[in-house]
Amino acid sequence: MAKSIDVSDLNIYYGDFLAVEGVNMTIRAKAVTAFIGPSGCGKSTFLRTLNRMHEVIPGARVEGKVMVSGQSLYDPAIDPVAVRRQIGMVFQRPNPFPTMSIYDNVIAGSKLNAKKMKRSEADAIVEKSLRGANLWNEVKDRLDKPGMSLSGGQQQRLCIARAIAVEPEVLLMDEPCSALDPISTSAIEDLIHELKSEYTIVIVTHNMQQAARVSDETGFFNLKAAGQPGHLVEFNPTTKMFTNPDEPSTEAYISGRFG
Amino acid sequence: MSTTTPLEPDTFAISANLAQPRLPRWAVVLVGVISLGLAGLVTLLTGWSLVGGLVLAILLMVAGLPTWSLLVEGRRAAADRFATALVWAAFAVVLVPLVWLIWMVVDHGLSAIDREFLTYDMRNVVGSGGGIYHALWGTILVTLAATVISVPIGLFTAIYLVEYGRGKRLARATTFLVDVMTGIPSIVAGLFALSLFVLIFGPAIRIGFGGAVALSLLMIPTVVRSAEEMLRLVPNDLREASYALGIPKWRTIVKVVLPTALGGIITGVVLAISRVIGETAPLLVVAGATDSVNFNLFDGRMMTLPVYIFSQYSSPGVVPVGMEGDPPGYARAWGAALVLIVIVMVLNLVARIIGTYFAPKTDRRR
Amino acid sequence: MSVTAPPQPRPAKAVVRPGDRIFAGAARVAALTIMLALAGVFVFLAIEGLPGLSAPAHIYAPAEDFWSYVGPLVFGTILAAVVALIIAVPFSIGVALFISHYAPPRIAAPVAYVIDLLAAVPSVVYGLWGGLALASAIRPVMDWLYENLGFLPFFAGPPSVTGRTMLTAGIVLAIMIVPITTAISREVFAQTPRLHEEAAMALGATRWEMIRLAVFPYARSGVISAVMLGLGRALGETMAVAMVLSASPVVTLNLISDTNPATIASNIASNYKEATPDKQALLIATGLVLFAVTFAVNFAARWVIGRSERNVAR
Known part of the structure; x- marks a missing residue:
């Protein structure tokens, strides 16, 4: 079910401010695509346009096209809510709903759509999703505990479980490990490897090594100059990107000369 | 790729079709x-x-x-x-x-207000005519007295809470009591002032100053709250910078902390005034009502605008024989209401202007 | 922080300047004054009000003793406040959501200001409007309620011809407490962490579902306390009720007839004029009861806030 995403000539605005300019790329299905670049270059902003979370911010808008299996995401006939159901998202900081138990957190998205769900059905979704997020064994005995009672890494995996419980086709991850310790980070990275057999995964990361470890393809974003909009410098398979990049500025960034 | 019918929402078979039917924008x-x-x-x-x-x-x-x-x-x-x-x-x-x-x-209100309305009292007025002169002065004096009582108490309490009492039991008790005071019904404040002055002067007492006491009971918590908030906003660096110059604590408060927070404190006080200036019930029970001008807060009944509105409403007089329409008191009540609302709105506006006028200054100092 | 509170145990006693001592003393005295004032409220009301508990029987007419005098008043107070809450709470939540989540940003701030203006209008003006404008305008509504919902005890009627009923008073009270509950609710709604809202949106929630998933659970206790504070205000409000209601000492749930129970506060306001010392004591005693009731409500509100703050901290 995973889908590829075609982006063409995408400009992203906050009000009158052009934040990201002229992005063209094709994100492959069932692969991990990573975005790297210095902070403030618009990679998270770009990520959020892929499931129309960008327009949640007042005044934010986009120009250009994002096509998912032949349909333009920004067509007026498209319901942003439907888009977000099929393109799930995991955020920088883990954000389980604080008033809900682990169980309720996982089932939250599915509950929205089903008028009534049988208990057994719900149980099945919860177990499947938590197993999918490699969290089942750690929490199966305390599903009724608050989601906030978990450790940071567990919370983030809970958020991933919550995102995959609605069976999206694409999973966007916005620096999912930046708030986590190294052990939790490697747990999430392992999980990303497993998830890519079923989902198209797009991940924004600060950490170039992480991009190199988890991704199949990498996009490098940069600012032309301070105050200028961000843009996509290079988009290539990860191995090529980290060994023999096309652009000199990519090489400069990867080798640590700036950023 | 499955395409399910949109009216039959199925939990799992999410349709590949993102374009669900939507209502047009118009x-x-x-x-x-x-x-x-x-x-x-x-x-x-x-x-x-x-x-x-x-x-x-x-x-x-x-x-x-x-x-x-x-x-x-x-x-x-x-x-x-x-x-x-x-x-x-x-x-x-x-x-x-x-x-x-x-x-x-x-x-x-506009049709009721003219020069006579603003400059005449209600003495010996039967039927139409008369004005709010006495009530206007009463409101000004009573509110002024209430401000004079509550601002020092409120401000010093806030200073105590922020600068001296941190973590002390008295501070915690005071915070709690200020909370309680916020919830006192205004008529209870009036009854309190009435009881106080009845104890001293006997049961028939009605004086303007009693109204001021009642109003200050309602005003103090608002003043404490806003002043406390403003003082807490003063960055600690400023205090430390002052101490490092060898300036004693009380002079630090007077010369550094208070001036920095001044705009916010004045805003809070003006808002508190605008809140109590429309209070009716406490003035009704303790300041009473009268038809004449009285400039002495400490002797005799004193009319105020809100009480004026109430008494014109509750005993509006009679429509003259052969005339149609509302009794003359209603027109006076509307006129007084307009004056009162204008006063309250002006005070609110002044508070906002002071707030914005002083705000950049504190920012720059920070 | 570090300099303002020097460590307590010092070998040499710190020098205290006279200026510091005076200033600190004045601050402390001010705090103590508040304590005294509040104690004074209670003590003076008790001293002056206690005789009202056991006054000559004719003072309580038509009732016979204090409790049967104050009973209908307490009932009326609570009834008016509850009617006001039932009307005000849905609107407050709606308007608060409007400001925090629905209104375009450009108009949200002015709207919030307009709602605050509602709070600045003096209660006596509300009373004037309620008595002279709303009461007559609302008569057709009461006729309709009587004809179509007359089987409910609240609308048993017959509808008052003046329109000065408990329902009218409740509506005026509701308009007065909407700004209070709205202001607090919109603040807690707006404080909902963006992360939680985005989590809900990313799951494909509509705006309403996002509010139910992320905003309401987060804001629940804040809204409850806002409602309780509104209740406290409604219980103690005097003028609007005194000017709208034509009151008699009855206990009835009928909201639209011409016999309506008074509230404690409105009863004081309408009777203070011809008060003999005995009657005055009685009115003060009822004021004490009102004080106790509002204190209890406000205390409960604060307790709810405190408990939720602890929950969040955990």
């Missing part, structure tokens, strides 16, 4: 216009009031849009549209009494 406008038109028609046919017609229009809108949405977009979208319509409707309905009230006060 749907909201269309339903709004139709609702207004229908309601207007009904209003004209049945002779309802304007307000009734508006309410009907809102009801039609709240019912119509979600129904259409349910038919086209499905259950979830319809629920969302319904909630949105309800929220907008709640806002529109709340505006109705506000606009209505302001319109009535301005409309009736």
Whole structure:
């Protein structure tokens, strides 16, 4: 079910401010695509346009096209809510709903759509999703505990479980490990490897090594100059990107000369 | 790729088709216009009031849009549209009494106000005529006295809470008591002042100063709250910088902390004044009512604007024989209400202006 | 922080300047004054009000003793406040959501200001408007309620011809407490962490579902306390009720007839004028009861806030 995403000539605005300019790329299905670049270059902003979370911010808008299996995401006939159901998202900081138990957190998205769900059905979704997020064994005995009672890494995996419980086709991850310790980070990275057999995964990361470890393809974003909009410098398979990049500025960034 | 029918939401078979049927953008406008038109028609046919017609229009809108949405977009979208319509409707309905009230006060009040109204009292006035001169002065004096009592107490309490009492039991108790004071019904404050002065002077006592005591009981918590908040906003670096220069604590407070927070504190005080200036009940029970001018806070009854409104309303006099219309007291009540509202609004505006005027200065110092 | 509170145990006693001592003393005295004032409220009301508990029987007419005198008043107070809450709470939540989540940003701030203006209008003006404008305008509504919902005890009627009923008073009270509950609710709604809202949106929630998933659970206790504070205000409000209601000492749930129970506060306001010392003591005693009731309500509100703050901290 995973889908590829075609982006063409995408400009992203906050009000009158052009934040990201002229992005063209094709994100492959069932692969991990990573975005790297210095902070403030618009990679998270770009990520959020892929499931129309960008327009949640007042005044934010986009120009250009994002096509998912032949349909333009920004067509007026498209319901942003439907888009977000099929393109799930995991955020920088883990954000389980604080008033809900682990169980309720996982089932939250599915509950929205089903008028009534049988208990057994719900149980099945919860177990499947938590197993999918490699969290089942750690929490199966305390599903009724608050989601906030978990450790940071567990919370983030809970958020991933919550995102995959609605069976999206694409999973966007916005620096999912930046708030986590190294052990939790490697747990999430392992999980990303497993998830890519079923989902198209797009991940924004600060950490170039992480991009190199988890991704199949990498996009490098940069600012032309301070105050200028961000843009996509290079988009290539990860191995090529980290060994023999096309652009000199990519090489400069990867080798640590700036950023 | 499965394509399920959109009206049968299935949990798992998420359709590959992102384009679900949606209402066009002009749907909201269309339903709004139709609702207004229908309601207007009904209003004209049945002779309802304007307000009734508006309410009907809102009801039609709240019912119509979600129904259409349910038919086209499905259950979830319809629920969302319904909630949105309800929220907008709640806002529109709340505006109705506000606009209505302001319109009535301005409309009736303006026709009542003239030079005589502002410069005459009610002494020996029978029928129409007379004015609010005595009540205006009463309100000014009583409120001024209340401010003089409550600002020092409130300000010093705030200073204690922020600068001296941190973590002490007295500070915690005071915070709690200020909370309790915020919740005192205004009439209880009036009864308190009444009891106090009755104990001292005997049961028949009614003096303006009693009203000031009652009002300050209502004013103090507001002053403490706002001053405390403002003092806490003063960055600690400023205090430390001052201590490092060898300046004693009290001079630090007077010379550094208070000036920095001054704008906010004045704003808070003005807002507190605007809050209590319209209080009626406490003045009614302790300051009483009179028809004459009284400049002495400590002797005799004193009229105030809110009490004036109340007494003109509750004993409006009689319509002269052979005349039509409302009793003369109503017109005076509306006129006084307009004056009172204008005073309150001006005070609010002044508070806002002071707030914005002083705000950049503190920012720069920071 | 570090300099303002030097460590307590010092070998040499710190020098205290006279200026510091005076200033600190004045601050402490001010705090103590508040304590005294509040104690004074209670003590003076008790001293002056206690005789009202056991006054000559004719003072309580038509009732016979204090409790049967104050009973209908307490009932009326609570009834008016509850009617006001039932009307005000849905609107407050709606308007608060409008400001925090629905209104375009450009108009949200002015709207919030307008709602605050509602709070600045003096209560006596509300009373004037309620008595002279709303009461007559609302008569058709009461007729309609009587004809169509007359089987409910609240609308048993017959509808008052003046329109000065408990329902009218409740509506005026509701308009007065809407700004208070709205202001607090919109603040807690707006404080909902963006992360939680985005989490809900990313799951494909509509705006309403996002509010139910992320905003309401977060804001629940804040809204409850806002409602309780509104209740406290409604219980103690005097003028609007005194000017709208034509009151008699009855206990009835009928909201639209011409016999309506008074509230404690409105009863004081309408009777203070011809008060003999005995009657005055009685009115003060009822004031004490009102104080106790509002204190209890406000205390409960604060307790709810405190408990939720602890919950969040955990």
